[in-house]
Amino acid sequence: MTTESRAPEPVGAYPYTRRAGNLLFLSGVGPRQRGQPAIPGVELDxxxxxxxxxxxxxxxxxxxxxxxxxxxxxxxxxxxxxVTVFLTNMKDDFPTYNRLYAEHFATAQPCRTTLEINCLPTPIAIELKCIAVLKS
Known part of the structure; x- marks a missing residue:
C-alpha cells in the first residue's frame, strides 16, 4: 500500500471509500488523473x-x-x-465498454448494471460505482 494517493481527487465533499463490516463501497470513479486538469481522452473547446x-x-x-x-x-x-456503470452514450460506447470490461474482468466476475445517463458532473463519458468484499 502506498502512502500517497494515486487516485484522482474527488470532485466534491465525499470519500472515495466507506467500509461497512466486510464491505467496501466506492463512490463514483471517473477517468480523471490525480493532479491533472486534463481528462484522459477528452478534447475541450x-x-x-x-x-x-x-x-x-x-x-x-x-x-x-x-x-x-x-x-x-x-x-x-x-x-x-x-459494479454499476454510468455511460453518457450507450449506443456508441457500450460495445467498446463491453469488450474492455471482458478483458479487465476475465477472472473477477462481479455483478454488473449498466445505465445510460444524460451527463456526469465533469465532462466524462463513463463512471463506475463499485462494491468489494474485504477478506479481513
Whole structure:
C-alpha cells in the first residue's frame, strides 16, 4: 500500500471509500488523473464544451483508478462483487465498454448494471460505482 494517493481527487465533499463490516463501497470513479486538469481522452473547446472524446482511453483510466482506490483501501480487483456503470452514450460506447470490461474482468466476475445517463458532473463519458468484499 502506498502512502500517497494515486487516485484522482474527488470532485466534491465525499470519500472515495466507506467500509461497512466486510464491505467496501466506492463512490463514483471517473477517468480523471490525480493532479491533472486534463481528462484522459477528452478534447475541450475554449468554453469547456466537449469537442471529441476517446472512450477507450477514458474506460481504461477508470479501471486503473478503481484499482488504485481498491489497493489504497487494502482490497484487490478480484474483491469486487458489484459494479454499476454510468455511460453518457450507450449506443456508441457500450460495445467498446463491453469488450474492455471482458478483458479487465476475465477472472473477477462481479455483478454488473449498466445505465445510460444524460451527463456526469465533469465532462466524462463513463463512471463506475463499485462494491468489494474485504477478506479481513
Amino acid at each position: 475554449a468554453d469547456g464544451g466537449v469537442v471529441r472524446y476517446d472512450f477507450e482511453s477514458q474506460c481504461r483510466a477508470v479501471f486503473q483508478n478503481v484499482r488504485y482506490i481498491l489497493e489504497e483501501a487494502g482490497a484487490e480487483w478480484d474483491d469486487l462483487v458489484d
